[in-house]
Amino acid sequence: MNEILKLLEEDSRYTPAQIAAMTGKDEQYVRDTVKRCEEEHIINGYTTLVDWDRTSEEAVTAFIEVKITPQRDDGYDRIARRIYQYDEVESLYLMSGSFDFSVIVTGKSLREVSRFVAEKLAPIEGVISTATHFIMKRYKDKHRAFLVEPEQEERTLFV
Amino acid sequence: MMDYEKLMSENVRSLQPSGIRKFFDILDTMKDAISLGIGEPDFVTPWHIREAGVYSLEQGFTKYTSNAGLIRLRGAVTDYLKRRFDIDYDSSQVFITVGGSEAIDVCIRAMLNPGDEVIIPVPSFVCYGPLVTMANGVPVYVETKAENEFRLTAQEVRDAITPRTKLLVLPYPNNPTGAIMERDDLEAIAEVLRGTDIMVLSDEIYAELTYGQRHVSPCNIPELYERTLLVNGFSKAYAMTGWRLGYVCGPAPILKQMLKIHQYGIMSAPTTSQYAAIEALRGGDGDIETMRESYDRRRKLLLKGLRDLGLSCFEPRGAFYMFPKIDGFGLTSDEFCTRFLQEERVAIIPGTAFGSGGEGYTRICYASSVENIETALERLGGFLDHLREKR
Ligand SMILES: Cc1ncc(COP(=O)(O)O)c(C=O)c1O
Numbered sequence: 001m002n003e004i005l006k007l008l009e010e011d012s013r014y015t016p017a018q019i020a021a022m023t024g025k026d027e028q029y030v031r032d033t034v035k036r037c038e039e040e041h042i043i044n045g046y047t048t049l050v051d052w053d054r055t056s057e058e059a060v061t062a063f064i065e066v067k068i069t070p071q072r073d074d075g076y077d078r079i080a081r082r083i084y085q086y087d088e089v090e091s092l093y094l095m096s097g098s099f100d101f102s103v104i105v106t107g108k109s110l111r112e113v114s115r116f117v118a119e120k121l122a123p124i125e126g127v128i129s130t131a132t133h134f135i136m137k138r139y140k141d142k143h144r145a146f147l148v149e150p151e152q153e154e155r156t157l158f159v
Numbered sequence: 160m161m162d163y164e165k166l167m168s169e170n171v172r173s174l175q176p177s178g179i180r181k182f183f184d185i186l187d188t189m190k191d192a193i194s195l196g197i198g199e200p201d202f203v204t205p206w207h208i209r210e211a212g213v214y215s216l217e218q219g220f221t222k223y224t225s226n227a228g229l230i231r232l233r234g235a236v237t238d239y240l241k242r243r244f245d246i247d248y249d250s251s252q253v254f255i256t257v258g259g260s261e262a263i264d265v266c267i268r269a270m271l272n273p274g275d276e277v278i279i280p281v282p283s284f285v286c287y288g289p290l291v292t293m294a295n296g297v298p299v300y301v302e303t304k305a306e307n308e309f310r311l312t313a314q315e316v317r318d319a320i321t322p323r324t325k326l327l328v329l330p331y332p333n334n335p336t337g338a339i340m341e342r343d344d345l346e347a348i349a350e351v352l353r354g355t356d357i358m359v360l361s362d363e364i365y366a367e368l369t370y371g372q373r374h375v376s377p378c379n380i381p382e383l384y385e386r387t388l389l390v391n392g393f394s395k396a397y398a399m400t401g402w403r404l405g406y407v408c409g410p411a412p413i414l415k416q417m418l419k420i421h422q423y424g425i426m427s428a429p430t431t432s433q434y435a436a437i438e439a440l441r442g443g444d445g446d447i448e449t450m451r452e453s454y455d456r457r458r459k460l461l462l463k464g465l466r467d468l469g470l471s472c473f474e475p476r477g478a479f480y481m482f483p484k485i486d487g488f489g490l491t492s493d494e495f496c497t498r499f500l501q502e503e504r505v506a507i508i509p510g511t512a513f514g515s516g517g518e519g520y521t522r523i524c525y526a527s528s529v530e531n532i533e534t535a536l537e538r539l540g541g542f543l544d545h546l547r548e549k550r
Contacts, residue, residue, distance in 0.1 A: 007456070011529070014529070018460065018529065018533070021459055021460040021463040021464070022456035022457070022459050022460045022529075023456065023459070024459050149203075152401075
């Protein structure tokens with residue numbers, strides 16, 4: 001199963017037939033495994049890595065440190081849920097260290113993201129403070145570098 | 160006008176230029192062409208290795224090293240050979256060369272007297288024969304057979320031996336066939352060589368790239384160890400082809416003489432590359448594994464693809480090549496590959512480029528993206544249908 005997951009994480013467009021060939025498993029087994037992983041939420045979706053900076057789309061992303069009042073039991077999950085339900089939130093992580101949540105927020109402009117923080121995120125009950133860092137350039141996401149490296153010229157022809 | 164050609168060494172003039180150039184000249188003029196022709200890893204050298212090279216430059220390590228190479232690197236080589244392949248050498252039995260290529264050259268030049276014969280299994284990498292010729296030796300080619308999975312058999316070696324035989328080249332895992340030699344195969348050859356003075360030149364540049372079983376070196380066979388010159392390098396295992404670094408190991412008295420050739424011809428292997436190589440050997444086992452697994456997936460994909468197209472192909476268990484049979488279409492290998500390139504825009508190499516015994520086969524390198532392999536297979540399918548209709 002892990003081998004199949006690793007391949008899908010590498011490229012979610014691989015077809016069951018391709019994965020079957022690459023792993024030496026049969027195609028039906030691959031289909032069944034993927035289906036089961038989807039049902040068990042091991043696979044939580046398929047998406048595409050877009051570098052919006054190369055398009056005309058206006059987009060900004062911010063990384064926000066959030067501190068909250070100490071919680072017990074499922075307190076963190078409850079606050080987390082209140083944060084991640086917003087469509088503006090791309091990712092949310094509970095952190096060790098000097099703050100509690102790391103929130104990645106996307107919007108069309110600095111103003112829009114700032115307003116989201118001020119009007120939606122900061123007022124959530126339990127949130128003590130936020131620190132917003134705007135992302136200036138995205139170099140790498142999900143193991144993929146976004147800069148295009150140059151091709152080496154004049155390579156040997158025959159080995 | 161001076162007749163330059165006539166002035167030149169007859170040995171040099173007798174060498175055949177590579178017949179492959181024309182493929183790449185055609186390829187250059189094509190848009191959306193795919194090359195599965197070049198036998199080179201498609202990975203960039205892992206960053207921690209590159210970084211070690213960069214760091215050595217920052218520190219100003221830009222001078223020659225000792226002729227034999229950095230002592231720390233030689234130590235790292237002997238540790239590595241012990242750890243990965245259970246081969247015992249001490250650092251007086253290693254020196255660092257400009258790629259496996261130079262290592263092969265110095266072995267041949269150090270061993271041959273004019274007229275000495277070198278047994279070379281074919282199909283194989285192209286350098287051995289010309290280097291033997293340049294050293295005034297005589298290449299003796301032995302055709303390995305598909306029905307033996309392109310392994311070299313004891314009988315084939317026995318039949319090729321003459322009183323002039325000096326060296327036996329063992330190029331396994333093999334480029335272009337992907338063949339390997341297992342312990343039994345090597346033991347049988349050891350039996351044939353027993354009592355002779357024939358030395359073995361073992362080109363193990365693909366030793367890390369085997370699938371389903373670990374590589375067995377002639378050095379692992381006690382009777383072969385004392386007569387083996389081991390050649391290896393960093394190009395294939397660590398995706399370091401451009402760094403030009405390899406090494407040769409063997410009996411100390413031979414290495415001592417051999418080092419003279421390297422000393423006068425090369426001085427020392429590139430210093431930056433040597434520092435990077437220390438990092439590769441010390442911290443690169445994980446990279447080897449990651450790349451090997453990736454090649455293995457593509458190997459399985461291509462093998463299944465070729466067989467689904469009805470081509471017969473022996474399962475290669477080493478390197479990153481596949482050597483399917485393409486002789487059923489009334490075309491020579493060269494014609495097949497030329498037309499495939501012209502009509503379908505995919506470059507693969509005719510088996511004949513690797514010596515006799517390659518007719519009827521083609522080499523496909525699967526160190527290329529899954530997407531390229533899939534597209535190549537699709538185009539090959541169309542091409543074969545077309546050929547089959549015609550017949
Ligand atoms: C069988 C074999 N030996 C040696 C070499 C040369 O490797 P290096 O880059 O170490 O000179 C190659 C390169 O393709 C090869 O295929």
